[in-house]
Amino acid sequence: MIEVENLHKHFGAKVAVDGVSFTVKKGEVLGFLGPNGAGKSTTMRMVTGFLPATEGRISIGGADIEENEIAAKAKIGYLPEAAPLYSDMTVEDFLKFSAELRGVPAAELDAAVDKAIKTTFLEPVRHQSVDTLSKGYRHRTCFAQSIIHDPEVLILDEPTDGLDPNQKHEVRQLIKRMGETKAIIFSTHILEEVEASCTRAIIIDRGRVIADGTPDELKAKSRNAGSTILTVSGLAGSGIQAELEKLSEASSVEVLESGDDNLKARILPAKGKAGELSSAIYRLCKEKDLNVSELRIDEGRLDELFREITKTDSEA
């Protein structure tokens, strides 16, 4: 549905996007991650045809965004980062205006507006002027215009920004639900959002894609993925540590807490032994008659991976 090939964008001498490629198929929700200024919004602006690309090719449902601009744009629903609105219109008028421009036939206009208002919970402010809306309502009004023509492709730049936790949850559910029948790209800073609603995620840093995969695949790439967390008591911390280090399945032991009578530690598996590590630890604890209060395998965390691979940016 969305095909992006070798996309570049230069602003004067500054390179904002440096060779980004990805595809999003129908039924996929792609999460866009990256530090501020990484090129997420610029990429989205090029995909929606707002900014011309310096180099590269973008195709939306087979229509090239530059050669076949109107056909490509007609397939897209877009929520820009700042959720801009015409402040002198009412919510309903604004949605009608958007629906007309987005090509909804005149006879289906009212139904489309009703549906979008219902989906985004805008009923209480339907006849209110946009400039009197709270931030959450403004955001949802702009969200409503992006889905009003039931587009095949949705591009959402930080769709949950400025919403309260309940609204965030609703919007995530909405994205997940719509993702079953559409191709969706959305950007976010909130990593739990990616796990909650994405089928795939890419991490962008300084204009380049530095990681691409399902949330689980990405988590597994983080350094601590596959390590075992153990909390035990019954022996001095240092003693238990020495025993753990002797295990052939473990490569190293990181002590998180240590006392006269207890230990909390992260044990990293030796190469190729990830599957056997936790049972080896369990056997050891049983042998030494220790009280195990926690023994779990860390799946890895997106925020860890995120920090690891984008770290050089802030340190440089």
Next chain:
Amino acid sequence: MLDALKTLILEFAIPTLVVSAIFIAILVFLLPREVRTIFKRELKSYFTSPIAYVLFVVFLGISNTLSFFFTGILEGGEADLFLPYFQYLPWYLVLIAPAVGMRLWSEEQRLGTMELLLTMPIAPWHAILGKYLAAAVVLFGMLVLSFPIVWTINYLGDPDNGVIMAGFVATFFVALCFLAVTSVVSALTRSQLVALLVSVTICMVLWLGGLPNISELLMNMKGGWLIFWPVVKLINVVGLMPHFSELAKGVLGFRDIVFFFTFIAFCLFATSVAIRLRRA
């Protein structure tokens, strides 16, 4: 009194209605739906904010008051509207037309709605034309609402209403040119104030450049000033005054009409270039 009213209806109201009807017909039958949608929104927003009302009052206040008190329309004895009224009207429009048009594109940029508008499945010219037409209608409304002065003249004497009508037509074309210039300038800045000031300056140059005395002065410049020769020549060519004078005299010259339409078309095209430049 009644005669004057009858004249007003026959010679002004009916032509105005005919022109309006033609405009609406073009809008409904010839132009695409996208242009209509943008036109409607833009026109409505003029009247949901105080801007249109303020401009109406300012324009009518200035044009009518100044014409009555300072141009000697009453002492002149001649019931000829051209000299006192239409001679000064474009001067007010140098200020008023940019004030009407300054928000066209700068407001879109300030609100960020440009990003919405330009990612809609429409061609840029749909938006440019729709917006321009809405502002043109506001200017048209202003000129129409200046009818009391026409009524007064007809009440006081027996003027040549054909010439008065020609004066309005010429004035409207000049206003449309000023508005087209403003459209370009407002596409280049997100500040309405900057758009206003720059547009007023350009319109002033366009208007002054065509004044016979000034254009003569410019053409006779010698020496170091020759560096500015191309600019002088350009101002002389695009000066609006000669075309305005011809039309206002009641001479419906093909050449002048073509000039105005070309000027406007060029500015609207320049607006699309300006929008593209701002995005790249």
